Amino acid sequence: TVSEAERFWRICQAIGDIAFAYAYSTVLIEIQLSPTENKAMKRASLVGISTTTVFYLLCGCVGYAAFGKDAPGDLLSRSGFDHPVWLLNVANVCVAIHLIVAYQVFAQLIFSFVETSCRQRWPEVKFVTTDHQITIPILGGTSFHINGFRVVWRSAYVVVTTVLATFIAFFNIFLALIGAASFCLLAVYFPIEMYIARSKVPMFSISWMCLQALRLVCLLVSLVAAAGSVEGPIPSLKMYHPFKNEV
Secondary structure, three states, X not given: OOOHHHHHHHHHHHHHHHHHHHOHHHHOOOOOOOOOOHHHHHHHHHHHHHHHHHHHHHHHHHHHHHHHHHOOOOHHHXXXXXXXXXXXXXXXXXXXXXXXXXXXXXXXXXXXXXXXXXXXXXXXXXXXHOEEEEEXXXXXXXXXXXXXXXXXXXXXXXXXXXXXXXXXXXXXXXXXXXXXXXXXXXXXXXXXXXXXXXHOOOOOOHHXXXXXXXXXXXXXXXHHHHHHHHHOXXXXXXXXXXXXXXX
16 A cells, blocks of 8 residues: 555655664763773774664564554554553553653753853843752751752743644654754764864875765765655645645
8 A cells, every 4th residue: 555655755764763763962961082981982882883773673673574564663552562551551661761861861951051041141130040948857957959940941841842742743753854864964974074183084085085975875864864754744744634625
């Protein structure tokens, strides 16, 4: 039931999903390249990429072997896969724990940037700069410092991002679009530029031309994945269009 054109666009979306899985933008916080950490980071990258490759290949091969071209984006969401309820519950709990922890880690950069900028811009506003100390006798007199702006701003951010996330009906397609946008820039362009600058690779040398060719190939991959992720929601949007009978 899948046409050749739809099969091609699905392949492009899959490329975007793969690019998202291998983009280094998710580990930029942990990576601090210095002479003392160079070897350790190489080993960590090798182990991490190898583990990711094994798990994703197993997941993709098992899903395709079980469902063929109708394999869903989330294997556990397959309609016929609802008998082991305990497995679904365990998977959902693991996903929730992972997202809660990861959300707090990656959101700290945004929180810190906004709060620091507001303190510098409005130093006279006490709501932004004043911390209130609260002591809890039940916890042995433990004291906490609470800032009103921090509470309001972080709560509003979480609420807004949660509401926006509920509107995303095409999760895998958006992952492909994010992967296409970030893969070439963060995982290819910047690392290659840093390597050329640090290693002082001569321009138009064999190494330099190979790196530029790699960059061009990855750019084409990102463009194809972006095209597939943009085209992906169109059939579903047409299905739910309120005037689809008149179109």
